[in-house]
Amino acid sequence: MSPLPPRVDLCPLTPADQDEFCALVRASAELHTPWMQLPTTAAAFREWMRRFEDGTNLGFLLRVRETGAAAGMVNVNSVIRGRYQGASLGYAAFAPSAGRGYMAEGLALVLRHAFEDLRLHRLEANVQPGNKASLALVRRLGFRYEGLSPAYLYIDGAWRDHERWAITAPAPWTPDASLPAV
Template sequence: MGRFDEGRSAEGLLVCLRDTGAIAGNVNINSIIRGRFQNGSLGYASFAPYSGRGYMSEGLGLVLRHAFDELRLHRLEVQIRPENQASIKLVRRHGFRYEGYSPDLLFINGAWRGHGRWALTNDMHGIVPDAPHPTLPDR
């Protein structure tokens, strides 16, 4: 019996302050699917007392460059609760487009909660790799 493994299905990255190395937050690229999809799902969190100071915006910008240039993903998605205005502002700042609302999407605090779906493609972000990921079919 063999094992089929196309590589890692997630990347976890820390957002650190340059001067002190303190961890200001994290960004995860989860559920990386290759082949025709070349997609990942983003999750992130800012840690107090660093929230609202621009660190996550700078960190997310670096993660987007990594995802589109190094990992050669075509698309990233993020699901955000409608009341989370800070998160919505963050993804809008980086050019994500709103694609709709999914009721009962994630189980949070004992109940299924609806989320807005946001997405960004490499060409929307202006980073298209010289060569596609090797798992992308020719046709």
């Protein structure tokens, strides 16, 4: 029996998403605090969108197929090619549809896009030890625990320790042309 099709689509984040995105982030303050800070105003959103201009960071919304509503966001951050061919994930659910499995399905689509289309070899998720929901999510997706990175990211006004979780491309994997031959 073939698996059910995903209930969400992976949609590149665009300037047109501004008002919906900011409203959903404002509605998600309790869920996101203290783990994630996202733009809540038009000016902050425009500034935030600049990070996607040179292709080093990619931004996506997870949209529920049935309704078109955005269930969450995922960033593929800090894409490094050469001998690394990796990136690091940032993600957050939006409160109105959190806890329904949309993030797990959407992140599975992100993994497939990253490994098959972008031809990345490795994705990291750096998660604070107290962020149980995020740890459960990456564990469910097959990420492996690699260790603790002390004072790794500046979050909510302080340098926070993070657990480093990672997943590498399943075989067979087709490398990007930027991977050195030897």
